[in-house]
Amino acid sequence: MEQGLGRLCELHDIALDLETNVRTSWALILVPNIACIAGVFALSFGIGVSVLTNNVAALVALANGVRPIASLEAARRRMLELQLRSSGFTDSDDGSIWHPGPQDEDEARLVGAA
Numbered sequence: 001m002e003q004g005l006g007r008l009c010e011l012h013d014i015a016l017d018l019e020t021n022v023r024t025s026w027a028l029i030l031v032p033n034i035a036c037i038a039g040v041f042a043l044s045f046g047i048g049v050s051v052l053t054n055n056v057a058a059l060v061a062l063a064n065g066v067r068p069i070a071s072l073e074a075a076r077r078r079m080l081e082l083q084l085r086s087s088g089f090t091d092s093d094d095g096s097i098w099h100p101g102p103q104d105e106d107e108a109r110l111v112g113a114a
Contacts, residue, residue, distance in 0.1 A: 021067075025064050032053050
């Protein structure tokens with residue numbers, strides 16, 4: 001933890017994003033299930049439709065809960081790529097990440113032997 005309160009605003013933004021995500025997940029679960037309950041009385045839905053609706057709603061809510069993790073991973077990858085580019089560890093032609101080739105490994109062995 002840091003000594004100051006410099007990152008308190010960032011923490012507040014994270015908390016607001018989490019609250020929004022939780023509310024969205026609740027809505028993604030409640031709305032289909034309420035529609036299913038109404039369908040049982042109005043449209044004679046059976047148990048199969050109820051189970052299917054409940055499971056689909058739970059999977060969609062799960063995907064909504066995992067979405068911030070996926071976007072965080074994408075942001076981490078972008079930051080890593082930017083750091084590699086600024087350090088010169090990318091190929092100038094296509095921007096791909098530099099990997100040591102056979103000549104680089106041979107040079108490393110020659111330098112280690114000297």
